[in-house]
Amino acid sequence: MTNTLVCFHDLWCEEQDAQRQRSISIGCSLQVLNVVGPADPVFAVAGEDAILPCSVKPNIFDLKDSLVHVYEDHEELHQELQRGNASLKLSTVKVSDEGHYKCFIQSKSWYDDTNVDVKVEAVGHPPVITVDGFDHSGGLCLHCESEGWYPEPVLEWLNSGVVSLSSETTETHRNANRFSVKHTVTVYERDSKIHCRVKLRHHMLETLIITTSKY
Structure with missing residues (x-):
């Protein structure tokens, strides 16, 4: 059969x-x-x-x-x-x-x-860097924000020597199964390239800002 x-x-x-x-x-x-x-x-x-x-x-x-x-x-x-x-x-x-x-x-x-x-x-949007002016000590305050990620990504600041900079404030929000992240850093370097990099496993998006003034 x-x-x-x-x-x-x-x-x-x-x-x-x-x-x-x-x-x-x-x-x-x-x-x-x-x-x-x-x-x-x-x-x-x-x-x-x-x-x-x-x-x-x-x-x-x-x-x-x-x-x-x-x-x-x-x-x-x-x-x-x-x-x-x-x-x-x-x-x-x-x-x-x-x-x-x-x-x-x-x-x-x-x-x-x-x-x-x-x-x-889910790969989010490229990070956006905004300048928030100078603080009382002459440092330049920068914000970096990226949204649309899943799961939560890692955001880091890097200087021209690709050395990680410590974020002073960090924010994470979740909306409709997507994450947005925002970090703030103050830099005192002149003529320097500052990178904001967002990573999720092997995905990475990066934005660059060049500081040209002496603080």
Whole structure:
């Protein structure tokens, strides 16, 4: 008797212990297989597409005699699943897509799953430097602000020697799942290049101001 394999992707959210969990399900009736996912989190950039890896070992191709039909939203998926690829593509990722996903395969008498941890990053706007005049000691007060980031980025001031300058005041605000940061520094150097740099993992935006007066 030939086994029947009918697989489908189903994405839903459920509240459990006050923590949202997202699941990707692939329901099947087939022989015992292993479901394998990534060991590390999947980092996705907001606005771009992301692939959530999930594979079946051994490949379903090795069990092709038991394969009858595979569908996802009425589209046949013979080739990818025969290669053992059960990955999910998230199109135009949003910050709200961040979370824990589960890819599982089940039959009448067998079940296996793997978890995929998705971290979403949103790159904000280039930092803006504003001059707030001189303080009582002759130092030039500078503000640097950048918004639209997720999660919270790191903002730092650097002088022309790329040496970090200590911020005197720092502000962080969160609005609609995005962070804005603002730092203030006072400089006393003349003819100097002052950099404001905002970093988030391997993303970085930077703005430069050149001071030309003697304080």
